[in-house]
Amino acid sequence: xxxxxxxxxxxxxxxxxxxxxxxxxxxxxxxxxxxxxxxxxxxxxxxxxxxxxxxxxxxxxxxxxxxxxxxxxxxxxxxxxxxxxxxxxxxxxxxxxxxxxxxxxxxxxxxxxxxxxxxxxxxxxx
Amino acid sequence: xxxxxxxxxxxxxxxxxxxxxxxxxxxxxxxxxxxxxxxxxxxxxxxxxxxxxxxxxxxxxxxxxxxxxxxxxxxxxxxxxxxxxxxxxxxxxxxxxxxxxxxxxxxxxxxxxxxxxxxxxxxxxxxxxxxxxxxxxxxxx
Numbered sequence: 516x517x518x519x520x521x522x523x524x525x526x527x528x529x530x531x532x533x534x535x536x537x538x539x540x541x542x543x544x545x546x547x548x549x550x551x552x553x554x555x556x557x558x559x560x561x562x563x564x565x566x567x568x569x570x571x572x573x574x575x576x577x578x579x580x581x582x583x584x585x586x587x588x589x590x591x592x593x594x595x596x597x598x599x600x601x602x603x604x605x606x607x608x609x610x611x612x613x614x615x616x617x618x619x620x621x622x623x624x625x626x627x628x629x630x631x632x633x634x635x636x637x638x639x640x641x
Numbered sequence: 642x643x644x645x646x647x648x649x650x651x652x653x654x655x656x657x658x659x660x661x662x663x664x665x666x667x668x669x670x671x672x673x674x675x676x677x678x679x680x681x682x683x684x685x686x687x688x689x690x691x692x693x694x695x696x697x698x699x700x701x702x703x704x705x706x707x708x709x710x711x712x713x714x715x716x717x718x719x720x721x722x723x724x725x726x727x728x729x730x731x732x733x734x735x736x737x738x739x740x741x742x743x744x745x746x747x748x749x750x751x752x753x754x755x756x757x758x759x760x761x762x763x764x765x766x767x768x769x770x771x772x773x774x775x776x777x778x779x780x781x782x
Contacts, residue, residue: 517776518776519772519773519775519776519777520772522686522772522776523768523769523772526684526686526694526696526768526772527764527765527768529684530682530684530696530698530700530707530710530764530768531705531707531761531764533705538684540682543683544681544682544683545683545684545685545695546682546683546684546685547685547687548684548685548686548687549686549687550686563687563690566690567687567690
C-alpha cells in the first residue's frame with residue numbers, strides 16, 4: 516500500500532473513529548503531524564519534526580499496513596531514561612524498541628538532538 | 642466485466658449528481674442543528690517542508706458524526722507564506738464543493754447537502770482527492 520493510501524486511512528481514522536488517538540494540539544486546537552512509513556530513517560524524520568514543531572509539540576504517526584502508531588511530544592513530560600539511537604535506524608525498529616519499555620517516557624538522542632517521547636500508542640484503522 | 646460496470650456506475654452517479662445539483666434549492670439544504678453541541682478540531686499534515694494538507698472537522702458531540710468539514714492543500718511560497726492550491730469544504734452554498742488556487746469567489750459544486758450523510762461521504766472523498774493530488778499529481782491541479 517502506498518504512502519498516499521496509508522495517509523488517507525490515518526487521517527480518516529483521526530476524524531471519524533471514536534477510538535481516535537489523543538494528539539498534541541496547540542492553543543488554537545490544531546494538531547501538527549507528520550505521517551511516515553516504517554522504513555523511513557529516524558534521523559530524517561526527527562530532523563523534519565524539529566523544524567516543524569514551532570508550536571512546542573508535534574505528532575509523528577508511523578503508518579504500518581494494518582495499524583498505525585502515534586508518537587507525541589509536547590515538552591511537558593519527564594523522561595524516565597535515555598536511549599541512544601542511530602539516525603540510520605528505521606522508524607519501525609524504533610517502534611519495536613519503544614514497545615520493549617511500555618508506558619515509559621523515553622528521551623531519544625539522535626544526531627545530537629534530544630526528543631522526549633512517551634511510549635508509542637498503537638491504533639487500528641477505521 | 643467489473644470494470645465496465647464500474648465505469649457505467651460512475652457515469653450514472655455523475656449524471657445523478659448533475660441532475661440533483663441542477664434542481665437543488667440552496668434554501669432547502671441540510672445544515673447542522675445550531676442547538677446541538679459540537680466539537681471542532683483541525684489536523685495539519687506536513688507532507689514535506691513545502692506541502693501540507695489541513696483538515697478541519699466539526700462533529701456532533703452526541704454521536705461523533707461530521708457535520709462540517711474543510712480539507713485544504715497548501716504549498717509554501719515563502720518563509721512563512723503558504724498558497725492554497727485546493728480547498729474542498731461545506732461552508733455556505735449548501736453543497737460539498739471545491740475551490741481552486743485560493744479563489745473562493747468561484748466554486749465547483751460536488752454534491753448538494755441533502756442530509757448529514759452527504760457531509761460524511763463528502764469528507765471521505767475530499768481526503769481521497771487531496772492526497773491523490775499531492776502524491777500523484779504534485780499539487781498542481
